[in-house]
Amino acid sequence: xxxxxxxxxxxxxxxxxxxxxxxxxxxxxxxxxxxxxxxxxxxxxxxxxxxxxxxxxxxxxxxxxxxxxxxxxxxxxxxxxxxxxxxxxxxxxxxxxxxxxxxxxxxxxxxxxxxxxxxxxxxxxxxxxxxxxxxxxxxxxxxxxxxxxxxxxxxxxxxxxxxxxxxxxxxxxxxxxxxxxxxxxxxxxxxxxxxxxxxxxxxxxxxxxxxxxxxxxxxxxxxxxxxxxxxxxxxxxxxxxxxxxxxxxxxxxxxxxxxxxxxxxxxxxxxxxxxxxxxxxxxxxxxxxxxxxxxxxxxxxxxxxxxxxxxxxxxxxxxxxxxxxxxxxxxxxxxxxxxx
Amino acid sequence: xxxxxxxxxxxxxxxxxxxxxxxxxxxxxxxxxxxxxxxxxxxxxxxxxxxxxxxxxxxxxxxxxxxxxxxxxxxxxxxxxxxxxxxxxxxxxxxxxxxxxxxxxxxxxxxxxxxxxxxxxxxxxxxxxxxxxxxxxxxxxxxxxxxxxxxxxxxxxxxxxxxxxxxxxxxxxxxxxxxxxxxxxxxxxxxxxxxxxxxxxxxxxxxxxxxxxxxxxxxxxxxxxxxxxxxxxxxxxxxxxxxxxxxxxxxxxxxxxxxxxxxxxxxxxxxxxxxxxxxxxxxxxxxxxxxxxxxxxxxxxxxxxxxxxxxxxxxxxxxxxxxxxxxxxxxxxxxxxxxx
DNA sequence: CTGAAAGCGCTTACAG
DNA sequence: CTGAAAGCGCTTACAG
Numbered sequence: 001x002x003x004x005x006x007x008x009x010x011x012x013x014x015x016x017x018x019x020x021x022x023x024x025x026x027x028x029x030x031x032x033x034x035x036x037x038x039x040x041x042x043x044x045x046x047x048x049x050x051x052x053x054x055x056x057x058x059x060x061x062x063x064x065x066x067x068x069x070x071x072x073x074x075x076x077x078x079x080x081x082x083x084x085x086x087x088x089x090x091x092x093x094x095x096x097x098x099x100x101x102x103x104x105x106x107x108x109x110x111x112x113x114x115x116x117x118x119x120x121x122x123x124x125x126x127x128x129x130x131x132x133x134x135x136x137x138x139x140x141x142x143x144x145x146x147x148x149x150x151x152x153x154x155x156x157x158x159x160x161x162x163x164x165x166x167x168x169x170x171x172x173x174x175x176x177x178x179x180x181x182x183x184x185x186x187x188x189x190x191x192x193x194x195x196x197x198x199x200x201x202x203x204x205x206x207x208x209x210x211x212x213x214x215x216x217x218x219x220x221x222x223x224x225x226x227x228x229x230x231x232x233x234x235x236x237x238x239x240x241x242x243x244x245x246x247x248x249x250x251x252x253x254x255x256x257x258x259x260x261x262x263x264x265x266x267x268x269x270x271x272x273x274x275x276x277x278x279x280x281x282x283x284x285x286x287x288x289x290x291x292x293x294x295x296x297x298x299x300x301x302x303x304x305x306x307x308x309x310x311x312x313x314x315x316x317x318x319x320x321x322x323x324x325x326x327x328x329x330x331x332x333x334x335x336x337x338x339x340x
Numbered sequence: 341x342x343x344x345x346x347x348x349x350x351x352x353x354x355x356x357x358x359x360x361x362x363x364x365x366x367x368x369x370x371x372x373x374x375x376x377x378x379x380x381x382x383x384x385x386x387x388x389x390x391x392x393x394x395x396x397x398x399x400x401x402x403x404x405x406x407x408x409x410x411x412x413x414x415x416x417x418x419x420x421x422x423x424x425x426x427x428x429x430x431x432x433x434x435x436x437x438x439x440x441x442x443x444x445x446x447x448x449x450x451x452x453x454x455x456x457x458x459x460x461x462x463x464x465x466x467x468x469x470x471x472x473x474x475x476x477x478x479x480x481x482x483x484x485x486x487x488x489x490x491x492x493x494x495x496x497x498x499x500x501x502x503x504x505x506x507x508x509x510x511x512x513x514x515x516x517x518x519x520x521x522x523x524x525x526x527x528x529x530x531x532x533x534x535x536x537x538x539x540x541x542x543x544x545x546x547x548x549x550x551x552x553x554x555x556x557x558x559x560x561x562x563x564x565x566x567x568x569x570x571x572x573x574x575x576x577x578x579x580x581x582x583x584x585x586x587x588x589x590x591x592x593x594x595x596x597x598x599x600x601x602x603x604x605x606x607x608x609x610x611x612x613x614x615x616x617x618x619x620x621x622x623x624x625x626x627x628x629x630x631x632x633x634x635x636x637x638x639x640x641x642x643x644x645x646x647x648x649x650x651x652x653x654x655x656x657x658x659x660x661x662x663x664x665x666x667x668x669x670x671x672x673x674x675x676x677x678x679x680x
Numbered sequence: 681c682t683g684a685a686a687g688c689g690c691t692t693a694c695a696g
Numbered sequence: 697c698t699g700a701a702a703g704c705g706c707t708t709a710c711a712g
Contacts, residue, residue, distance in 0.1 A: 001454075001478070003689055014699045019691060026692095029697060046452030050393035051689035054704045059390065061436070061455075068422070073622070075415035082408070085439045094455070096401070097437040099425045112386035114341075115401075115434070138341075223624030252623060256596065282413070283592060284563030343705055354683045359707060366708095369681060391705035394688045 002043045010039040022047075053114070062088050062305065063116035063139075065098045065107060065130065067123040071185045071221040072193070073248040076292060079276050080122050080144060083298020091306050093117070104129045111137040118305045120144065120298075124155075125192025140308040142301035146194065150320055154308065156301045159322035160195045163290050164202030166325055167272050168212060171242040175335045176270060178213040179242040180233050182226075182250045186218040199246050199274070215240065219247045227253040234261065241336035245273040251285050266334035277328055287332040290325045297323060342383045350379040362387075393454070401434045402645065403456040403479075405443050405470065407463040411525045411561040412533070413588040416632060419616050420462050420484060423638020431646050433457070444469045451477040458645045460484065460638075464495075465532025480648040482641035488534065490660055494648065496641045499662035500535045503630050504542030506665055507612050508552060511582040515675045516610060518553040519582040520573050522566075522590045526558040539586050539614070555580065559587045567593040574601065581676035585613040591625050606674035617668055627672040630665045637663060 008018040013032055021028045021036035028036075039045070053059045064084055068074055085095040096116055098106045103121075107130050110116055117139055121130055124145030134141045135152055143150070146157040171179060181203055183189075189196045200216055207214035215237050220226040226249045234240075234257070243265075245251050251273045258264060265271045265287065273280075273289035280289060300321060307313040348358040353372055361368045361376035368376075379385070393399045404424055408414055425435040436456055438446045443461075447470050450456055457479055461470055464485030474481045475492055483490070486497040511519060521543055523529075529536045540556055547554035555577050560566045566589045574580075574597070583605075585591050591613045598604060605611045605627065613620075613629035620629060640661060647653040 001689090004691095005689080015690085016692075016700080017698055020698085023691080027697065032698080044452070046449070048394070048689050049453040049455045050390045050399065051704090052691080053390035054388070054394055054688090054706085055690045055692085057704080064437070074418060074618070075622075078414060078418045081421075081437070082439055085437055089440050094450070095437050097404070097421070097425055097435050099422055100429050109386070110434070112384070113389040115389045222622060227624075249622070256599070259596070259599075278414070282415075282562060282589070284567075341705090344707095345705080355706085356684080356708075357682055360682090363707080367681065372682085388705050391688090392707080394690085394704090395706040395708085397688080 001048070002045050004045070004047070006043055007036060007039045007045050010043060011035040057114070059115060059117050060092060061094045061096050061116045062302070063096050063098060063107070063110050063119045065103050065119060065121045067103055067121075067125075068099065069123070069188070069191060071187050072123075073221070073279075075279065076248065076276060076294065077122065079278060079292065079294035080298050083295040084120050084122075084302055087299040087302040088306075091302065093302075093306065104133050107133045107137065111139055114138075117309045118142070120301050120305060126194035127192055140305060142305040142308075144297050144301050146198075146320065146322070148194065150318070152318055154301075154304050154313075154318050155320045156297050156304070157195070157322055158290075158293050158297065159324055160198040161202040162322075163274065163325035164199040164204075165206040166290065166327065167199075167244045167274075168203050168206040168210065168214065170272060170327065170333060171244075171270055172207075172210045172212050174270065174333060176212065176242040177336075178215075178237065178240045179207065179244055180215045180217065180237055180240045181244040182217050182219040182230070182233070182247050184219065184247045185221050188221075189218070196246065203244065213240075219250050221247070221249050223249060223253055226250050227257055230254060230257045231261075240269075242270040242272075242333075245271065245287070245289075248275050248279060251275055251279075251287060251289070252283055254287070255285070265332040268337055270333040270336070272327065272333060280328070280330070286330055288327055288330045291328050293323050293326070341388075342385050344385070344387070346383055347376060347379045347385050350383060351375040397454070399455060399457050400432060401436055401456045402428050402642070403436045403438060403447070403450050403459045405438045405447060405459060405461045407443055407461075407465075408439065409463070409528070409531060411527050412463075413561065413619075415619065416588065416616060416634065417462065419618060419632065419634035420638050423635040424460050424462075424642055427639045427642040428646075431642065433642075433646065444473050447473045447477070451479055454478075457649045458482070460641050460645060466534035467532055480645060482645040482648075484637050484641050486534065486538075486660070486662070490658070492658055494641075494644050494653075494658050495660045496637050496644070497535070497662055498630075498633050498637065499664055500538040501542040502662075503614065503665035504539040504544075505546040506630065506667065507539075507584045507614075508543050508546040508550065508554065510612060510667065510673060511584075511610055512547075512550045512552050514610065514673060516552065516582040517676075518555075518577065518580045519547065519584055520555045520557065520577055520580045521584040522557050522559040522570070522573070522587050524559065524587045525561050528561075529558070536586065543584065553580075559590050561587070561589050563589060563593055566590050567597055570594060570597045571601075580609075582610040582612075582673075585611065585627070585629075588615050588619060591615055591619075591627060591629070592623055594627070595625070605672040608677055610673040610676070612667065612673060620668070620670070626670055628670045629668055631668050633663050633666070
């Protein structure tokens with residue numbers, strides 16, 4: 001293994017000079033810097049990460065706590081993971097991926113052993129057992145997902161309240177007066193998936209304000225159950241003209257359901273979903289949808305975390321950044337059909 | 341930060357004794373061990389990972405090199421990632437996830453800086469530019485995916501040759517004599533996705549041996565293109581009675597295509613796919629399929645890597661372990677329909 | 681069975 | 697502008 005001692009010897013300088021020449025933390029004569037850089041090149045020197053971490057108390061690694069739950073759409077998680085790792089690398093950080101069931105103990109273990117400089121928590125629940133540990137940890141953290149009590153922690157999430165309102169408002173403006181909202185399964189909510197009711201409640205409220213009738217249903221998370229439920233809902237509410245889907249499985253099942261009933265969107269029914277563009281492309285889902293903004297949330301969370309680590313963030317106050325929802329228009333909304 | 345020095349002081353012993361009491365690397369009187377363990381408890385001591393790595397040259401971290409490519413089904417990658425991280429954790433290792441485009445340089449960077457004890461490479465190409473670096477690296481590696489030249493590296497993959505033969509044999513045994521095989525896009529192959537042709541060639545060969553006519557097509561990787569292609573294939577080969585799908589997007593599109601033609605499997609046509617059970621469940625794909633064995637491959641790769649790291653693997657020879665394909669029977673194969 | 685000391689490969693005050 | 701030395705928190709021969 002080639003060390004900075006080898007570099008120093010070959011360059012004919014001391015180890016401290018070699019170190020300073022590489023870090024640029026004090027001025028070095030051009031000549032010496034040349035020699036050091038040359039030696040680094042020739043020897044193929046790369047600093048030992050463990051030694052550096054020990055000396056500086058900085059690992060240049062972020063801990064990424066994923067949380068995979070039944071009844072949630074796992075591939076969506078991949079978008080967040082990639083958003084985080086890619087942005088982190090751009091900023092000079094690598095990512096330790098933690099996927100074990102018990103996220104709280106993983107967080108404690110990694111924090112105590114000083115393996116990372118900070119944490120990103122994905123899929124944060126309303127009352128997340130990882131938050132207590134994070135607040136006591138020596139390293140800062142950013143959440144992707146808004147918990148019930150975000151005190152003292154930086155949070156990034158889609159603005160699900162505005163998303164719920166936006167869905168209703170968009171169809172109301174087109175003239176719709178009776179809508180169906182299909183959420184994710186109630187299990188998700190019970191487990192702390194607060195975004196489900198945040199969107200649903202906001203939609204309900206906004207519908208009430210606008211005089212729109214809204215039928216809310218917690219759907220299943222997989223086929224073929226959700227297909228059957230969609231059929232049931234359309235049967236139960238034959239005069240509904242719009243369908244709001246906060247449930248990936250429902251979106252994937254809908255094309256079949258509509259086709260089998262001889263319906264098409266938006267001629268017969270308007271549809272707005274809530275899923276990633278990537279999901280839409282893979283399955284060519286033809287419905288306008290509020291994007292999950294996974295990539296953007298990952299980037300924001302990483303950028304803010306790094307500013308905390310490096311001390312450039314305001315130490316006095318934390319941030320709750322709710323990203324404004326944006327509808328990817330795929331042409332599945334229109335004025336409601338006129339009844340005869 | 342609490343160090344082993346604190347533990348030693350509180351326990352009233354030397355640092356070396358405290359260290360040995362914790363590692364168990366030499367015999368310690370029961371009394372002293374008690375005191376040390378008590379001190380660890382009281383102080384909440386966890387060893388500093390960087391310091392430990394520096395002293396032992398072991399990081400207890402594995403590097404996981406993912407490789408995301410256009411035209412391949414990204415969610416499948418998540419299965420491998422989870423298989424690896426979960427098994428690694430069980431064995432006492434954490435996982436550094438590397439997702440950057442340039443896998444070769446990532447591998448070199450992480451290897452040179454001694455951040456990990458070994459590497460897992462996912463989605464290995466026929467002629468993978470990461471392999472040269474891996475062979476020169478100080479750390480061992482396991483591949484998931486068989487390259488053209490696996491010399492000197494441990495490899496784990498699904499046995500795609502047997503998979504191709506198995507698909508053909510299964511339908512031949514039922515009486516089918518004309519089949520269609522839809523592979524992943526040709527781009528995948530050009531990029532080094534050798535598994536695509538390995539399966540296709542084996543299927544072709546076996547079909548020839550058995551006197552089965554096999555029409556091979558490189559399909560698109562997303563909707564709606566692949567749907568149109570399936571329609572075209574069924575039109576072009578009206579007497580084909582079996583469909584083999586080595587293409588996730590084709591499997592996802594098929595239910596619609598069959599329904600719109602008034603066909604059902606296996607009454608009108610037999611179908612065998614090649615995708616994960618998880619994918620099948622999420623989209624309720626009703627087709628029998630050869631499982632990707634992502635979980636098993638991840639586990640095997642990790643277990644073997646760790647045995648190399650810890651020196652228990654045979655240092656003289658490397659392993660190429662091709663996992664036997666297994667068909668998850670979902671009832672989509674039967675004797676071909678009798679023509680009138 | 682236990683302790684004092686050296687060493688892993690870095691960085692960074694301290695001196696000049 | 698440069699060097700000798702201490703220190704980060706561990707482990708592990710070396711001595712007793």
